[in-house]
Amino acid sequence: DKGTYPFYMLKEIDEQPIVLRHLISRYLPQDNEPQIGEGIINDIKAADRLYIIAAGTSYNAGLVGARMFERWAGIPTEVHVSSEFAHDQPLLSENPFFIFLSQSGETADSREVLQNINALGFKSLTLTNVEKSTLWREATYALPLIAGPEIAVASTKAYVAQITLQAILAYALADRKQLNLDLEQELSKIAVTIQGIIDDKETLQKVADDMLVPSQNAFYIGRGVDAAVVLEDALKLKEVSYVQTEGFAAGELKHGTLALIEQDTPVIAIMTQPSLAGLVRGNLAETQARGSKTFTIVTKAIAKPEDDLVLPDINELLTPLVSVVPAQLLAYYTSLGRGLDVDHPRNLAKSVTVQ
Ligand code: M6R
DSSP, rough: OOTSSSSSSHHHHHHHHHHHHHHHHHHHHTTTOOOOOOHHHHHHHHEEEEEEEEEEHHHHHHHHHHHHHHTOOOOOEEEEHHHTTTTSOOOOOSEEEEEEESSOOOOOHHHHHHHHHHHOOOEEEEEEESSTTTHHSSSSSEOOOOOOOOOOEEEEEHHHHHHHHHHHHHHHHHHHHHHOOOOOHHHHHHHHHHHHHHHHHHHHHHHIIIIIOOOOOOEESSSSSSHHHHHHHHHHHHHHHOOOEEEEEGGGGGTGGGOOTTOEEEEEEEEOHHHHHHHHHHHHHHHHHTEEEEEEEEEEOOOTTSSSSEOOOOOOGHHHHHHHHHHHHHHHHHHHHHTTOOSSSSSEEEEEEOO
């Protein structure tokens, strides 16, 4: 039931702080001791490489998770689109372990991969929002995202839940003394920060109305982990508003996309990584020189007076949990401003059970 909300998408965006709190109390109940089954931890530790398999938003969440498995836990990790992996399987390492990410647990492309790797005798873990779903039942292990039912076709809280659960898993696999990260505290701070962005959503509605509602196209750019988040930001916007949107690594602009920048083309830059901010600002300036209308989302350490939305400083790999929220709201309000049925974009289904 969406209660007083006009659309489920807004309700589900609003639920994200509580989703984080639920995940903390379930998987990190005390003393930063992750509660992940021993079998999962031992089997992943025995593997020489992780393969994350997913589609759409879940794939985008995997791109963020992979960085945590590599940098926090030191495990080489590849992320693959399930529809590709199913029919064009790459050369596997000697001892792979598979992680399936799926809100619904029913995505046909991902199910096909699971069947293939089960036939090869490899072990797997599914992170899904739907307990007892096919990917839940057919994987070696499964953990619930406990995000509550996600009804809007555009996935929001499942993305945040998938990144959070991957973070907790990577944390469980890491040498935590060396990592020096209070994950529980950081996630709690993120929940508060997300709430702040949600409380100020009218500001983003105005940005959407001015900049995106009238536009034919839009671009999201970022580097490092932000280059992963902008893929999700762009997917969200295009899927619910039909504004043709591309998200890509900022350094790629000059290799082709810059040709599309005209007077008033919207370019949104996400900058959360201090070591990369200078480069992204340079890329953004190249678009401004061609007349782009820009909007910047930055963390405090990077912020300059001309920036539009400033987020507090948080662990660099966890910034996607926060920086995605303004993009979700921009997508929502652009769809709303265009008078569309936000929860049911044309041509799309919530759960994609055909290949
Ligand atoms: O249920 P899944 O997470 O496996 O679904 C994967 C995609 O179909 C899904 O994320 C899709 O991209 C969403 N509509 C994006 O908002």
